Amino acid sequence: MVRMAVHQSRGRTQIKDSRRGCPRYQPHKGKSLTFGIRPEHVTEKRVHTASSQVDFSADVQVVEPMGMDTMVFFSVKGTDICARSAPQAVVGAGHRMEFTVDLHHMHLIDPEKNRVIGHRSDDKAKTSD
Structure with missing residues (x-):
């Protein structure tokens, strides 16, 4: 796994030199995350x-x-x-x-919670509340 920080600019996620718009990562702006592929x-x-x-x-x-x-x-x-x-x-x-x-x-993992960010199980948990 690669340790990295996610940075957002105008709603787009920057990972190294590649920009990908992904709203699910916005709450994690500036946090240290684990990159997995x-x-x-x-x-x-x-x-x-x-x-x-x-x-x-x-x-x-x-x-x-x-x-x-x-x-x-x-x-x-x-x-x-x-x-x-x-x-x-x-x-x-x-x-x-x-x-x-x-x-x-790719997957971004929150090491504090040991969970994949934006994983489908998170969406199911939100809809069942």
């Missing part, structure tokens, strides 16, 4: 099919072939990350690789 939403660089997709590059540390997929391990600013990639797209350990992450599938 599953490996299947971090892949080899692909053609973007949604505005929530962002490209970045990193130095590959470990490559683990899994048959139909290959798990690629790397670090970004000291945080270990795992990507799920097509085997033919993977470079060897020690080489730089281009990735695409789909931030539509």
Whole structure:
């Protein structure tokens, strides 16, 4: 997980260089949150099919072939990350690789409450009051 702060400007959430409007995060402006994303939403660089997709590059540390997929391990600013990639797209350990992450599938977690922010269970709890 990546520790980060969520900042809002004119109702839009800023995470690194990417801006995504998301009202559910507004009450958490300025708080330290945990960022989470599953490996299947971090892949080899692909053609973007949604505005929530962002490209970045990193130095590959470990490559683990899994048959139909290959798990690629790397670090970004000291945080270990795992990507799920097509085997033919993977470079060897020690080489730089281009990735695409789909931030539509990200989760922000409130470490004080140990809960995913804006999770569907929160919506159900509000409607049952």
